Amino acid sequence: MTASEQLAQFAAGSKALPKLCREYKKERATVHLKELVGGALSFYAAAAVAKTGGVHIFVAEDRDAAAYLLNDFYNLLDEKQVYFFPSSYKRSAAYGAVAPFYLLQIEFNEGNYRYVVTTGGSLIDRVAGERRTELERIVAEGWFHLGDYGRTEEFLDAYRRSGGEMGRNENYLLGYSLYRQARYDEARPCLQQVCGADDALTQNASYHLADCYLRGGDKQRAMQSFAMAANEAFDAAIAEDALFNYGKLQYELGGGLFNEAIHVLNRYIAQYPTSERAVQARELLIAAYYNSRNYEAAYTALKHYPSPDGNLRAALQKIAYFRGLEAYSRGDLDGAAQSLTESAAINVSPKYGALARFWLGEIAVARGD
Numbered sequence: 001m002t003a004s005e006q007l008a009q010f011a012a013g014s015k016a017l018p019k020l021c022r023e024y025k026k027e028r029a030t031v032h033l034k035e036l037v038g039g040a041l042s043f044y045a046a047a048a049v050a051k052t053g054g055v056h057i058f059v060a061e062d063r064d065a066a067a068y069l070l071n072d073f074y075n076l077l078d079e080k081q082v083y084f085f086p087s088s089y090k091r092s093a094a095y096g097a098v099a100p101f102y103l104l105q106i107e108f109n110e111g112n113y114r115y116v117v118t119t120g121g122s123l124i125d126r127v128a129g130e131r132r133t134e135l136e137r138i139v140a141e142g143w144f145h146l147g148d149y150g151r152t153e154e155f156l157d158a159y160r161r162s163g164g165e166m167g168r169n170e171n172y173l174l175g176y177s178l179y180r181q182a183r184y185d186e187a188r189p190c191l192q193q194v195c196g197a198d199d200a201l202t203q204n205a206s207y208h209l210a211d212c213y214l215r216g217g218d219k220q221r222a223m224q225s226f227a228m229a230a231n232e233a234f235d236a237a238i239a240e241d242a243l244f245n246y247g248k249l250q251y252e253l254g255g256g257l258f259n260e261a262i263h264v265l266n267r268y269i270a271q272y273p274t275s276e277r278a279v280q281a282r283e284l285l286i287a288a289y290y291n292s293r294n295y296e297a298a299y300t301a302l303k304h305y306p307s308p309d310g311n312l313r314a315a316l317q318k319i320a321y322f323r324g325l326e327a328y329s330r331g332d333l334d335g336a337a338q339s340l341t342e343s344a345a346i347n348v349s350p351k352y353g354a355l356a357r358f359w360l361g362e363i364a365v366a367r368g369d
Helices: 003-012 016-025 040-052 063-076 099-109 113-124 129-145 149-161 168-180 184-194 200-215 219-229 236-252 259-271 278-291 295-302 310-329 333-346 350-367
Strands: none
Touching: 040 063, 063 113, 099 113, 099 129, 113 129, 129 149, 129 168, 149 168, 168 184, 168 200, 184 200, 200 219, 200 236, 219 236, 236 259, 236 278, 259 278, 278 295, 278 310, 295 310, 310 333, 310 350, 333 350
């Protein structure tokens, strides 16, 4: 005899049960059951139903409590005679064998995932074949929505062993679950299977795939994945973060060629001018301009700062100096003098201050001053 059968037998033989049944028969009676813990209510209620017969309506505190009660009644009573409102009007007693599966699907579609994992988990042990495979898949996603990624992985593994097909959605559920468990190397191949279509699922998968690559030290692939995730047509927060990281990695991997980094960082600043990262993006942009020796563009970008800090003032001094040398080499002594005077006046770096004053002296000699 199972533990459940023993508890049911105990409730049926309890001294309190006859009194409970007598109270049931009184018109408009309200019965309060005290000192019942855990699943005891289910056993006493089932015993009362079996003893008194007739129609009984049980109103639970909420949907989750109702789901637990329903699952207990399925095990303690004739399942064909147990109904769940409001879903039970969709079935008849003739379909009692399949009704729990239809009900589970309805509850899943309505977002009642606690019911899904509780009831679905017990239903799995009672079926085989395609229905078992389908249940394992539904319960896996139920656990996913509840944030239990270990259980998600467990039921997806069972789903695969039962012959379930791992499509894009299934690979995403598994890949993201592994990612949330910090198993980045295992998550990568699953998330790779999701990417491709121009949709929100690809954006989300490629964004987390990029982080997996970063944690593994593969910045090149991380950059490519961030580029895929930077589509503002879907999740705006992911798109912004992905675009910033795309530009940052373009800069870090420039290898002396910064045109693409400049393009991406300019795009980020244009799309998200008020973002907290806009300042950092401008700093990277200035560095990219400087490293590409585009001093004019770097100078223009620096001048957009309303109140630059010490680092930016040092960068402005250096860039103004090289801008002045460029003008000098073109024979534009007035332009050169203006830039070199600005560089010397900033005076954050003694080195560039001294160099600027030296070339101002050369310009004075050339002018005959």
